[in-house]
Amino acid sequence: xxxxxxxxxxxxxxxxxxxxxxxxxxxxxxxxxxxxxxxxxxxxxxxxxxxxxxxxxxxxxxxxxxxxxxxxxxxxxxxxxxxxxxxxxxxxxxxxxxxxxxxxxxxxxxxxxxxxxxxxxxxxxxxxxxxxxxxxxxxxxxxxxxxxxxxxxxxxxxxxxxxxxxxxxxxxxxxxxxxx
Numbered sequence: 001x002x003x004x005x006x007x008x009x010x011x012x013x014x015x016x017x018x019x020x021x022x023x024x025x026x027x028x029x030x031x032x033x034x035x036x037x038x039x040x041x042x043x044x045x046x047x048x049x050x051x052x053x054x055x056x057x058x059x060x061x062x063x064x065x066x067x068x069x070x071x072x073x074x075x076x077x078x079x080x081x082x083x084x085x086x087x088x089x090x091x092x093x094x095x096x097x098x099x100x101x102x103x104x105x106x107x108x109x110x111x112x113x114x115x116x117x118x119x120x121x122x123x124x125x126x127x128x129x130x131x132x133x134x135x136x137x138x139x140x141x142x143x144x145x146x147x148x149x150x151x152x153x154x155x156x157x158x159x160x161x162x163x164x165x166x167x168x169x170x171x172x173x174x175x176x177x178x179x180x
Contacts, residue, residue, distance in 0.1 A: 052077025103134030
């Protein structure tokens, strides 16, 4: 009886240990708006969390003489893995995702979808060919999802404040895909 109980306990501990070391399931885009879904034939190869800031500048409003608006200048963020370890950085312009191994990729925005009140939009980017060999080599698409913050400042942008820059904090998941 004791041996059966000991074996059962050992089996249960083995299952718990295996469950805790099993890799987390890859990101699922099932709940995303269709506009920002990656086309079939691509798989998730890297999931990161971008934590940083976005700079805006108070500038003349395009095609509206005498009016001003906050204009996106660029991001500056650390790319962290799901355990919080820095694996790269995101900066621009142009929008550039760079891995710690020196490989980097830029891209062109294909679509956006609302990210919720006070959050920058979700985004789908078609990646350009990477420079350098490493984690960014072969990346085909990048999704920006789970956004928090990052919208233009609430402070007034007027002719008197034209030229002033404001920095806002943001957080977002960046999901990287390669063709299968």
